[in-house]
Amino acid sequence: MTETLHPPLTGLRVPPGWRVRNVQGRSLFATRATVTRPDGSEIDWSARRHRKGLAPAPLAQRPLRRFRDRARGASRSSWWMGGLFATGAFCFALGSLPLFFDHIRADVVAWVFFVGSVLFTSAAYLQFRECVAAPDTIDPAAPRRHGVHGLIGLRARSIGWYATAIQLVGTVFFNVSTFAATRADLDLDQQVHLIWVPDVWGSACFLIASALAYAEVSPHIWRRPRGDVGWNIAALNLLGSVAFGLAAVGARYLPTTGEPANIALVNLGTFAGALCFLIGAALLPIESAGARDASRR
Incomplete structure (x- = not known):
């Protein structure tokens, strides 16, 4: 057969x-x-x-609602992704705090954001690769893809593929916008096209990707599947993406002054979004350990 x-x-x-x-x-x-x-x-x-x-x-023994406080037995990939996402989110949260940027040179603050965006991109690629390398069969014990197909590839019927691919593109937009922000010689038109526009596109990508990831784990819009840590992660990332989107709206440049329209919204949205991503990243190893525990019961 x-x-x-x-x-x-x-x-x-x-x-x-x-x-x-x-x-x-x-x-x-x-x-x-x-x-x-x-x-x-x-x-x-x-x-x-x-x-x-x-x-x-x-099926007869679903995962428990609560997991042990330490993520013992978590997969190595979940630790790498969680660590990179969490550190990147910490950079964004730190850079948006007045206690930090009011006492640090503007160029240093800009580089903190850029480093955070690079960490996001690294984690997003690992997440994308994880999806691409998934087995071609429903058997969880089947070998994962290797070679070129395990690094890049199309999964046309996988909602997770679209979520991870779009998020990866979004992090690249953030790379562009945060790197441009490290330059002090940009005029207003360059700031709009090199900083704000990529920031808007990056935020849009994050919002779309997070909505897809949420749809992947939620059979009903508001109902949380029992014991599913993945739902918590997806919901936190969706909230974080909404906050990043609001920050992008507040960051639009006013043609009369050349300043962001609402700097308070920019800082609050960036900090809130980064905090959501940070918590979601910390849950990745717990999700991995919990899944392994559930399979052994």
């Missing part, structure tokens, strides 16, 4: 003896399903866990 394609899970092969039912998702994207393995055991398959390489939860 050979592996077959399951219509709602197009793009993922179903091994012989495996059965898929109760598929959930939005439009063309399958985000959750009940999968019966050849031995008769049932697992709660989810698109987020699949792309992150996390063990699926047994």
